Amino acid sequence: MISIAAVVAVGIMVVLTMRGTYNSLELSRSLYYQQSRFPDVWANLERAPLSLIQRIQNIPGVAVADSRISFAATLDVPSIDVPALGQFVSIPENHRPLLSDLHLRQGRYITSGHSDEVIVSENFALANEFIPGDTLRAVINGRLKDLKIVGTAISPEYTYAVPPGALYPEDERFGIVWMGEDALGPVFDMDGAFNEVILTFGPKADANRIISELDRVLEPYGGLGAFPRADQLSHQILESELEQNRSMGTVIPVIFLAVAAFLLNIVLNRMIATQRTEIAVLKAFGYSNIEVGVHYLSFAMVAVMLGTLVGIGLGIWLGGEMVTLYGDFFDFPTLRYEVSYGLIGIAVGVSAAAAAIGAMGAVRRAVQLPPAEAMRPEPPARFKPGLLHRLGLERLLPTAATMIVRNIERKPFRTTMSATGVAFALAILVVGMFMFDSIFYMMDLQFRMAQREDMALTFNSPLPRSVEHSIRNLDGVTKVEPYRFVPVRLRSGHREHEVAVTGLEAGTRLRRIISADGRQHPLPPEGFVISKYLATDLNVSVGDYVSVDVLEGQRIKTTVQIVGIVEDFFGLSVYMQLDALNRLTRGARSVSGVFLLVTDGYESRINKKLKGLPAVASVASPAQTLASFEKQLDEGMYISIFFMLGFSGVIAIAVIYNGARVGLSERGRELASLRVMGFSRREVAILLLGEQAIITIMAIPVGWIIGYGLAAALTLSIQTETFRIPFIVSTATFVYAALATIIAAVASGLLVRRRLNRMDLIQVLKTRE
Structure with a gap:
């Protein structure tokens, strides 16, 4: 039951980790967007008078429209030997922005009458060790200007701040600089004008019609085309990450709970087969079918309860670690792991349902067993010659191999389900590792073949x-x-x-x-x-x-x-x-x-x-960009592979260990007899564990196929306008996944071998028929 509880625990842990992280990020994002008044639409243009903003405000469906000035300029950062890029964005001096408000991390807001005051993005300040009171030099419209940093802040528009043309944040060389509109306008020849519009929708607004009308209004002023929130880069990247969490939090638990249901079915069936007489006695004494069924169903619930307690604890801990990790990539005012009782209830309920489904067949068998029939030993199963016998190949195999093959052929359902469980363990590894094959291939093409410049x-x-x-x-x-x-x-x-x-x-x-x-x-x-x-x-x-x-x-x-x-x-x-x-x-x-x-x-x-x-x-520098990217990727890759190894290892060990344990329980008298007849412990272990070895070998190609298919489906699901990965699964990924599965199988085999060596031959041979 411990291995079944472990599978249930991992399933619940993944639900609470992935779905809990998703819920936490979604809640933090929603609150952040709401508090900062995150825009619904952006539009860039060449230059328009401030009077035009009222016309935009009057477009039906527009709730709030705001204008601002936005330009890129070179920053002179003493700590680096290359020019840094600053995205200058205007903000009002006398009040907070109507839309896309800032969340101050350090210092204060700018004040009216001080044209040199700026607020810089927090990550840029941290990367270059800027603090409020420091001076930042910038080349604005061809003129060198000293700016006084009065604060650091984050903005919902830059939860994931990526410089133009880059793939990921470069905090040392790219920062957001918020400057007073009265100060920024004259230096960019935008006095009394603007070059960017942001707006929010009112209730029941027609987004497409508003965007079309906005484009029409801005066209005479050099409009570059309005775009909705869904196309805003930072929001798009965050949305993609949330969707991936939601998908993983659904698919992986289903696999684990299906394996748990299968294992429960095997264990309870074996338990009922060995307790036929006890069931008959209970029924003869007046116990009802419901009472007998509840008794055996409670074994499944005990496994679920143990797995639930461990899974909830691990899930909450790992969810907190995941949210902390996301905090290094996405800038939110507050980001903490929030797990609801509802999510815990769903996880526990689904786990209990899976256990009940797995146990139902065995429980039905127990309650339908007539007392008179149960008093007698279970009749021997009827077997027919297997494939090897019909082909005349049995004579070519050693006796031990023949016995192993016969046992596999006589229990096709259990063999198939065991192989399927191991195959899914291997498939999870393939899915977890193929992403790095794709990314490394993509980086090689992008940085070594396409971008050949220094x-x-x-x-x-x-x-x-x-x-x-x-x-x-x-x-x-x-x-x-x-x-x-x-x-x-x-x-x-x-x-x-x-x-x-x-x-x-x-x-x-x-x-x-x-x-x-x-x-x-x-x-x-x-x-x-x-x-x-x-x-x-x-x-x-x-x-x-x-x-x-x-x-x-x-x-x-x-x-x-x-x-x-x-x-x-x-x-x-x-x-x-x-x-x-x-x-x-x-x-x-x-x-x-x-x-x-x-x-x-x-x-x-x-x-x-x-x-x-x-x-x-x-x-x-493509070389520097690639080196930094690979460093970050390596750190993330090792963490991901560690968890994938753990997840797949739990499934593989649980399936193989339970299969061998049930085999030992069913064939204990037979194996003890062989020991008495002179078979060594090693020879008896080969008979028992050889079956699990064949199941593992059978599962490897199936797992490759399942993993390949899941990887292909995942590749299609994460293709977006901003980022697409090629579908690449290397031979090394298949080999490593197979090796990890084999290692898990060997580990479970050693556990069973230890139990086999401690078997009390006299006690086993005393067992009544």
Whole structure:
């Protein structure tokens, strides 16, 4: 019963950990969004007068509309040798923001009349050891300005703060800087104007109609397209994590509780078979079927009770640890593990139901047993020749192997269910480990094959192509390749998307387009190469044309042919040759940044020079990004694999140990007789444990198949607009999963062997028939 209780405990633990973490994150997020008045819609534009905000406020369905100024600028952080990027966001000096309010962590709010006061994001301050009272130097609109940090804060818009074009937070080099709107407006030529709108919906608002109307209002002012909360990056990442927790908290407990039900069925059936006489006596003395059934059902409930007590304790502890871990990734004002009595009740109720289902067949057998029949020993089972006998292969096997195979063939249901339980244990390991195969493969393609540059420079605004020559003249720079980003709106029928077209040079070597299968995709002279996800969303294929609205400069409207579709991993990508993109926009030959190849050892010198250039907004190093990412991934991977090993080990040991224990109980007299006849302990152990070994071997390929299928389903379920992982399961994952299962089987075999060695031969042989 202990092994069954362990399986139940893990099932309850996973429910309380995953679902409890989900509930805690969801509750914390909802309260945070509500208290900070998190917007429902965002819209960026070039420039509009403040008077326009009243017109936006009057759109039917809009509850509150607010304007603000938002720009990226270079920050000079003494502790790092590369330019840092600051996202400057305006806030009112005289009152708190109407929407997306800040939660102060240290210091105070800005005051009116002090144009140099700023509040910075908490993680940026911690990473660079800034405290209130320190000075932050920034290059704002080409001018160096000293800013006084008066506080640190978090914002619901940046619970997961990722710099533009990055995959995960880089707190040292990216921060949010909130500055008074009266101070920020003049330095960005936004005095009496704004370039971003945020708003919330009223009751029963039509979101699509409001967004369409907002786009129409902002179009004359360089509107870049409004987007809803569902497309806001930080919210999207948090929502994806919540969904994954919810799914795992449903699927894994089902597997564990199904295994527990199966084990209970086996154990109780064996118990009833060995207590036939006792059941007959109880019925003869007047005990009713219900009383007998409740008696045996109580054994199942005892296992559930033990598992419940342990599972609740472990689940609450592990849930608290999980929430603490999430607190390192997501910024909430308060984040603590909250487990409700309702969730505990559901977990216990489902576990009890699973136990009852597993026990029901055995209990029914007990209550339906007539007393007169139960007084007699159970008649021997009727067997027929097995497959090996019919094929004439039994003579080729040793006697012990023949006995093992016969026992397996004579109990197909138990064998199948035992193998299925072990297979699911292995499948859980495959699912837990394949994700790292996919991520490592994706990182290898992204950082070693696609991003071949040593450094990527992004400018504050597009610059003429002549900037390439200035960068090329820096000591240590061996190759320079320009690129350009142009925001556009793509339309195909009634479908549309706002994306950025990436312009690359023909024959680019430093930034290549690599598909998910590792093949390089060349850029044709004209037309778009787009990501498969975007092509599916727009319902277009190669050869189709899409309508293009350029959202900057002359705001050209035209059509462009789709000349290629590439399966990639991040965002909604659109690529075009740089010269073709410049012709499309009918503007000057400008670039948004450059990719650099540099001589080893020169990176630090180049960074110092770039740090003093006002035009350079940020400098990224793919090698450093990959190293940091792999460090974080390794830490998370070991924790995940540890828990997956524990989960699958509990199932494997429980199934194999119970199978061997039941076999020992059923065949105790037979095995004792063999010992008396001269069989050694080792030979008797082979007969008993060989059956479990064959079941384990049978389960391994089945577990691979189940794990492969579950991994494929999980891959499809987490494909989003911002992030997609390839479906990669390495041979090593299959091997490690099989080895872990075999180790669990060996461990349970040693436990049974120990019990077998201690068997009292005289007592067993005294057993009445």
